Every structure is written in C-alpha cells, then in structure tokens.
Amino acid sequence: MEIAIHTLRAVAYAIADPSNAFILMMIALIFYNKNKKIAAMQKMIMGESLDSAFELTISQIVIGIFAGAAASLIFTYAGLVFDENSNIYLLFMVSLFFMAFKPRFICFSYSGAVLGIVSLLFKYAANTLNMPQLDVINIDILTLMTLVGILHIVEGSLVMIDGSRGAIPVFTNRDNKIIGGFALKRYWALPVALLILLSATSSNLVVGQSVMIPEWRHLIKGNIIDRIVKNSVIASIALYGVIGYSGITFTKSKRAKTLTSGALIMVYGVLLTAVAQLAVLGTAYQFFILIFAAVVHEAMLRLEKHMEFTMKPKFSSSDEGIMVLAVAPKSPAFQMGIESGDLIVELNGKAIEVEEEIFNIIKGNFSSLSLKIKKPFGDLKNVNYSNMASNKRLGIVIVPREIPKDTAIVNMNDETFKEVIEKIKNKDKDEDKDMKQEEDQKQEQEQDKK
Template identity: 45%
Template sequence: MELLIYTLTQVSYAIVEPSYAFVLIMMGIVFYIKNKKTATLEKLIMGENSTSPFELTISQIVMGIFGGVLASMIFTYLGVVFHVNSNIYIVFMISILLMFFNPRFLCLSYSGAVLGVTSILLNIASKFLNNPSLNLLKVDITSLLLLIGVMHVVEGILVILDGKRGAIPVFGGRDRKIVGGFAFKRQWILPVAILMMMEATSGTFISGEAVATPQWWPIVNHGANKALFETMIIGALPLFAGVGYSSVTFTKSKTAKTLFSGALIIGFGIFVSALSIFSNYGFVVQLLLLIITPLAHEAMIAFEKYTERNDEPMYSSNEEGIRILEVAPKSLASTMGLKSGDLILEINDNKITTDEMMFSFLETIPNYIWMKIKKANGEIREISHTKVSNEGRIGIVIVPRNIPSKSRIMKTEEGNFTDVLNKLRKKEQDDEDKENKE
C-alpha cells in the first residue's frame, strides 16, 4: 500500500507542480483549438453542436488523468521498473519524431521497438569492443514490453469510454451508392509515474522519497527482481504520455465502432504484455519480440480495415426510404424520438420517392409533422409532433440516395460533395477494372 500511495503521489505531482501543470495547460489549449474546429464543422453539418468545445476538452483532460492513474497503478503492481540510466523518457520523444513520418507512428509499439533495439545493439557493441561507455541505454526489455502493453490496455479503455465524443458524420461511396459514417479523432494526455531504480551508492538523484516494497512485489519475475531490488533504491519519474484514436466507420454505429476498436487495442496490449514473459531468453529473443510488437500492431490495423471493407454499410438509403445518419441531441428530431439508423418512409402521408422531397422538408418545417419510420430492427413506427412553427432546424443528417444538386451543396476549400463522391466512384471503378483484368 505504501508503494501504491507513493506512486499516486507522484502522479498528483505531475498534475499540480507548476512546470508539469504548464504542460497540461498547454495541451489543454491545443485540445480546445482542435475541438473548436470540430464543433464548427459539426454545426455546419447538423445545425447545432452535440457537445461544446469546452466539454470535449474537459473530457479529454479528465479521462487522460484517469488513464494516467490507472496505468501508474498497473505499472506499480506489476513491478515495471527501469534503471535510472535507461533514459526511458526518450521513448516518448522518439514517438513524436516518428509521428512526422506517419501519425500512427506516435504509438509506443514503434518507438518502444526503436528504443529497445538500440539499447540491445549498444549493449552488444560495448561488450564486443570492450568499451562500457557505449552502453548508454540500460533498458530492461521486460519492463519496456510491459510499458507498451499496459499503455495500450489503458488506451483501449479510453477509446471505449471517450472515443466517440466529437465524432463527425461523413459520407463515402460503396457499391455505387452513397453511404454515411462517422470519423473519430481523439487524443489524451496521461500523467504517469514510472518507477526507477538506482544503486544506493551511485549518488544519482531520483525525485521523491525512497519507499519500502512489500514481500509479494514485484509480480513480474518475482524471484530475480526481488533479489535485485533489495540492493537498489526505488524512486519514481513523473512524466506525460500521449495516446490517441483516429478512425472512420461506415459499417458500425459510433458506440459499436469504439467498442470494437477499444477491444482490439486492449487485446493487443495483453498480447504484448504476455510477450514480456519470453524476454529473459537472451538478446536474440528480445530482438525478435521487439520486431514482433510493431508488426502485430500493423496486423491489428490491417484487420480493422479488413472488417470495415467487408462488412455491410450501416447507413445508406434505398427505394423504401431515406436513412438518418445522425440526430442532434436536444433537437426537434430528438424530441420526436428519431434515432441514428432510422429509415424515413413517409412524411405527412407522402412517401419519400425522391431526395428532393426530403430536402424540401428539411428547409421548410411545417406546423404539423407525421412520420412513418422503420427502426434498425425492422419495426415500423408512426410518430408525430405539433406546434413547431417557431422552432429551428429539425436536427438530423440524412444519407441521400443520389448526389445532391449543386444548389444543395455547401462548398468548401477542398471541393464539394459532388467532387468527393465522383472521386470515390472513379476509384471503385478503377479497382473493379483492375480486378477484372487480373
């Protein structure tokens, strides 16, 4: 318990200490600026915001702190400890550098592999050349793999709990039809405390106080590590770690998509943590494990893309009616009981035979609304609403059957909706032609 309290104290230190708090405040500002752009785009699409930029930012900060506390507690109980000369914080710097090559390389599975392989090669070189000064990084590969694994488990939990906030409705093309979906983009900053060890006579300083460790600790490699730590002083290094989630779905609801993605990430984290068991079988095995880690992460991404390509689109209209992609909270549509995924069959006794009928209704909402809708489970319902003449937009995003006319399209710097769908359809046609030739 004393070790756990000490770890949580160091996490708190990373939040309230002025120099650390400054980092948290700056990241909060960055998050707010991004969330403001997201909210602006959402308002253009839906007519109103589901959540304010401030609420989105506070959610990121609070969930990040929760994730940092959870990760630190798991690190502590498992016994994830690095030597004071390991310079483990470099792993986060490498992540930032790799991100410039590809945003997904921000993930620790890539930077951790780079740091771990570099550490092993320097250790081999120092022994081969009989030059101890070359061994600049003393990274424990078992702890490094556990660090990567635990951070992914926590990341998966954050995706499930907070990943769908701020999701934006988007459109694409599938089988020559317009389909609707959602784009996700969330980041969190985690204040974590990583345990560090040093020789009692080294004279090296670690912030905080030395604490006694319980007899059962550490859980990982208990026998060998327990004997090692009895001759060491254990301290903690508070720092910030960033994790993020970016994805698009046309085949799942927002909740289902984040649950699926989060479960995959958690599974990957457990897999990498399990790999750490084999890291005591020499540097060759360690190198193999460090290579497997990013490859497994790429395989996870490929699998998620594969399921997205092969599953049936969830949001598309048909001859029967017009599909609702999203419903703004606290809107007229929400009050009426409309939900994402509903199919509008009739409005005021008129069957929706053309997209133009739906657009005309959205532009001029009558005083009385009667709708026949088909729920996602196939149930047919009739709903109505009166006295809406003074209310604004109904608050829904629909998926049209056909490309809207130019008068219905809001132009942007990147082109209009017609341009986007034409490009998508051309790409699909090119893919089909390529498959036919093969």
Template identity: 50%
Template sequence: MGILLSTLRAIAYTLTNFDMALVLIILAFILYRQNKKTTVMQKMIIGDSLNSAFELTISQVVIGIFAGVLASIIISFLGVAFDENSAIYLIFLISIFFMFWKPKFICFAYSGAVLGFISLFLELISKVYAGVKLNVFGTTLNLADVNVLRIDIGGLMVVVAVLHLIEGILVIIDGKRGAIPVFTNRDDKIIGGFALRRNWVLPVALFFIIGNATDTGLTHNIATPDWWPILKNSPLTRMAKDAAVSLFAYYGVIGYSTVTFTRNKNQKALSSGIGLIIYAVALFSAAQLARLGYLYQLFVVVFAPLAHELMLNVQRYMEVNGKPKYVSGEEGIMVLEVAPDSPAFEMGIQSGDLLVEVNSRKIGTEQDILTAAKEGLNYISFKLRRGIDKFQEVSYSKLSGDKRLGIVFVPRNVPGDEMVVKYDENRFREIFNKMKDDDDKEN
C-alpha cells in the same frame, strides 16, 4: 499499500509541479486546437456541434488523468523498473513528436519500437567493439559505454502493453465522443459512416532503481508485500527488499483514430477497444521472452509494431468487406446523425432510423422531407422503421420556417457532376475559418 501511496504521490507531484503542469497545459492547448476543428466540422455537417471544443478537451484531460493513475498502479504492482540512468522517458517524447509529424504513429507501439531498436543497436555496438576507443573532439570515447539509453526491453514492452490495455478501455468508454459524420461512394451508392478521433493525456509513473538512498523528495524506501512484484523476472526481484527506488511520472499522449461505415459509433468503439485489449495481452506475453536474450529482445521489438499493424489491417478488412450500415434505399431515407436539441431530437429520431413516410406520404428522396418541412404549417410527422420490421410514428408541431429539422440524411443517389461543388483547398479553408470565427463569436 505503500506501493499504491507512492504511485499516487508521484502522480500528484507531476500534476502540481509547475514545470510538469506547464507541459500538461501545452498538451491540452494542442488538443483544444484539434477539437476546435472537430466541432467546426460537426457544425458544417450536422448544423450544430455535439460537444464544445472545451468540453472535448476537458474530458480528454480529466479522463486521461484517471487512466494514467490506473496504468501507473498496474505497472507499479507488476514491478516494472528501469535503471536510474535509463532514457525510458524518450518514449513519451517520441510519441509526442509523432503526434505532430504523423498522427498515425502516435501509438506507443511505434515509439516503443523505435526506442527499443535504437537501444538494442547501441548495445550491439558496445559488445562488438567493447575494446575500441575513439578520439572525438579531443575526448576519448570507449565504445563499450556507447549504449547511453540503458533500456530494459522487457520492461519497456510491458509498459507499452499496459498503456494499450488502458487505451482499449478508454476507447470503449469514451472513443465515440466527438465523432464526425462522413460519406463515401460504394457500388454507385452513397453510404454514411463516422470518423472517430480521440486523444488523451496520461501521467504515467515509473519505478527507477537508484544507486543510493539519497532523498530527492521522490526517493524513499517503499514497504512491499511478500508477493510483490508480480513479475518475478523483474529487475526488482534481483534486489534487496529495502532497495532504494524512485517513482517519477511523465506525461504521454495516447490516440485513437478510425472510420466506420459498417457499425454505429458505440459498436465501433467497442470493437476497436476489444482489439486493443487483445493486442495488449499478446504484447505482454511476448514481452516475457525478452529475458531470454538479445535475439528474443529483438523479436519483441519487431513484434510490437507488426502485431499492431496486423490488428489495424484486420479491422480495415472487416470494414471493407462488411455490410454498410447507413444506406438509403427504395424503402426510405436513412438517418445518419441527429443534432442535439433539434426538432428531430425532440421527436426521438435516432441515428440508424429509416424514414419511410413524411406527413403520410411515401418518401422518394430527401428533398421530399425538406419540402414537407416548408409546407407543413409548423407541423411535420414521420413514419420510421427502427430495427427489423419495427415501425413507429413521431411528430412535431412547433416547427418554424427558419428552424432546421436537425437530421443528417444519407442521400439515396450519387449526385451528378453538375450538383457537386468541386473541392478547392483555399476555398475550403476560407469557409472553415469563417465558420470558426462565427463559432468564436457565439461562444
């Protein structure tokens, strides 16, 4: 119980301390800016935003805090600890830097590998040139002390593994939120899909082994059970039970970004989450080898990003070689997405439905649906197929002339060049900014 309360105390301190809370506010603002772009894109494609930028951001922060608490509890009970002079906090700074520079590398597998490799490189220099001293700007530098990072590689990779476990859980329960409908061309057919992107802000508490029991407000003796720590090769097992330790929490950002054309949003989030959990288990197992020596530590540092890339490549292979889910054909027009509170939503039309007939007439193209909506005198009905050979009819009788159906169709044919608006970055930015301004006025 002492470990749990101490972990929660460290998280609470991070949430209430002014300086640390300011970091959270800054990260939340960055996420809000990203979510603003997401909602504008949804409005351009769907006709309405599925969630507001504020809702998306609040959920990322609130869910992230709970996820950070869970991750911190797991790390604490495992007994992962770092030297008081360790620069383990750099993993969070590197990850945030990657978020701005190359969002793909926001994952802790990459920031952890970078930090671990630098630490191992400095350790190698300190051992090879232990007796060498350099005069740098009038100061004598002993190369034996050059490893200023003092990173425990095994502990570092266990932290990365736990964060990926938590990320996998987050992706499963929240990864589909904010999805954007997208289209691509395959075999001269248009296929629909979804682009999913979510980031969460996590406060993560870590143990630090300190040299004395000076009370700093966070340093105290923690009552520990006999079975703790779970990892018997943890640095804590080499210390007395009443060893002085400090718990401190840092803010980190974990991210998830993918595109799917072979699954719906829920299925993709589930498969991606399971993949992350499997990766977390593999990395956790590999991290135990770090206690065997320098070469094993180097292996684990290399394993982390390579195994992560392997996982992503397997998922890409499944996407490329999988059967497209959202394709219109001779039988009817496929529904990719439905706008909330729209006539289609009220009729019960869902993503993945195949519209076969409109007003008792077979649908040839998506234009047939638009024409029927204009000529139907406020009434429109559909015959649709949901699943395999499961047909049903739905109707709506309050359709006004200026009200959209709220359906994102998958076009049956690839449009000709004369029907395609050529991409122009400046023009697109102009449209994007105009829609964003309109959205601000509405809010």
C-alpha cells in the same frame, strides 16, 4: 496499500508541480486546437454544435488523468522498474512528437519497438567494441514491452469508454451507391508514475518520495533485480504520455465501432504483455518481441480495414426510404424519438419520391411535421412535431440517394480531417458567393425597373 499511495502521490505530483502543469497545459492547448476543427465540422454538417471544443478537451484531460492513475498502479504491481541511467522518457517524448507531427504512428507499439531496437543495437556495439559508454539508452526489453502492453490495455478501455465522442458524419461511394459512416479521432493525456531504481549516491538528486527496496523486492521483474544493492532505493518519476485513436466506419454505429476497436486493442495488449515475458530467454527473443509488437499492431489495423471493406454497409438509403445517419441532441428530431439507423419511409403521409422534400424539412422549412420511420429491427413508428421555431433545424443528417448540389455533404475516401474541413469551408464559400450573386442580380433588376 502504502505502495499504492506512493504511486498515486507521484501521479498527483505530475498534475500539481508547476513544470509538469505547464506540460499539461501545452498538451491541452494542442487538444483544444484539434477539437475546434471537430466542433466546427460538426456544426457545419449537423447545423448546430454537438460538443464544444472546451467540452471535448476537458473530457480528454480528466479521463486521461484517471487512466494514468490506473496505469501507474498496474505498472507498480506488475513490478516494472527502470534503471536510473535508462532513457525511458524517450518513449513518452516520441509519443508527444508523433501527436503533433505524425499522428499515424502515435501508438506506443511503434515508438517502443524503435526505442527497443536502437537500445539493443547500442548495447551490441558497446559489448563488441568494449566501450560501455555507447550503451546510452540502456532499457530492459522485458520491462519496456510489458509497459507497452499494459498501456494498450489502458488504451483499449479508453477507446471503449470515450472513443465515440466527437464523431464526424462522413460519406463515401461504394458500388455506385452512397453510404454514410463516422470518422473518429480522440486523444488522451496520461500522467504516469514510473519506478526508477536509484543508487544511494544519486537518490538525493531525485524530486519526490523514495521508498526502500525491501518492500517491492518481490514485485520486481527483469534483469534490473541483479543490480540491486543493499542501499538501493526506488523513486517514482512523473511523465506525460499521449494515447490516440482514430478510425472510420461505414459498417457499424460509432459506439459499436469503438467497442470492437477497444476490445481488439485490449486483446493485443494482453498478448503483447504475455509475449514480452520471453525476453528473459535472450537477445534473439528480444528482437522477436520488438518486431512482433509493431507487425501485429499493423496487422490489427489492417484487419479492421478489411472488415470495413467486406462487411455490409450499415447506413444507406433505398427506394423504401431515407436513412438517418446522425441526430443532434436536444433537437426536434431527438425529441421526436428519431435515432441513428432509422429509415424515414413516409413524410406527411406520403412516400418520399423526391429527395428535395426531405432536404427542405431538414432545413426547418415547416411548422408541423409527421414522419413514419422504420427501426433497424423492422418496427414501424409514427412520430410528429409541431410549433417549429423559425430559426430551428430538424437536427438530423441523412444519407442521400444521390449527392445534392446545395448541401454540405462531404465525401470521404481515406482523407484527413484537414482535407475534409477544407472541403466543407469551400462549400460554404461557394454558397456565400452564390447568395451574393443572387442579391446583386436582384438589386440590378430593381434598378432597371426604376
């Protein structure tokens, strides 16, 4: 219990210490700027806000803090201890760098593999040239890759719990047919406590509580145990790491997508943690583990992409009816019981032959409404709504049979969020321009009459 309390105290220090709190604030600011774009896209597509940028950011920070505490406890009881001269903090600095500039490689499997390979190369150069000062990174591969494996287990749980929040409805064309789906992107900031082995001469230089080594000797793994001396102590240092997840699905609901992705990430984490134990067999095995981490992670991503291209699309309209892709919370559609995946087969007692009818309804051009919907399992249900407010929209996104000219539907073919939001902005500008032209024409006509 004392070990757990010490670890949690270090995590609390990461949050409360002014310098660390400043780092957290900077991370939260980056999150907020990204979430403003997501919230704006949701409002443009849905007609109303689903999640505010503030809500999206707070959930990322709060959930990340709990995940960081859990990860820190796992690190401690897994016996992960780093040498005081190691540069393990580089792993977390690289993750922060990728978050800001290269989100595609934000994963610790890439930064861990690069850091480990560079460490081995420097170590080889130091031994070959008999120059110990060249071993500047000095990271034990067993400890490093076990850490990366555990971080992926934590990441998988975060994706399963919170990965579907802030999803953006998107569309693409497959086999000359429009299909709908969701673009997912989430980040979490994790304050983590890592154990560092200190010599008696340097322990007074570390901020935070240190614990004498006998209490944790039975937990420690890796070659660091060979360097333990009688007066050595272990201290916890607080670092911030960023875990990110992104994906696009056209074959699953957003919840099913994150459950599948999260489960795959957790399996990968368990597998990497197990394979990392081979590092005790020598340098060749250590190189294999580092390459294994990056290659298998990339293979996992390609497997998910292959599944998306080969599985049947979930959201597409047909001659039978119009597919509902997303429903805004607290909207009239939500109150009617309409859900994502429902098929609208009748509108006010008639089959939907002209899509313009449903688009007018979506804009709120009705006082009362009767719909017949078909649930994913085939059940038919009649739903009604009356006394519609004049400034209210129905609150759904549908998958059209063909792309209409006057709607904010966005086609997405492996495009970035920035490109998608630019498309939406351009559509809004075009609509505003058209409206202005119509008003000018009306004014000219009125002047001609006078």
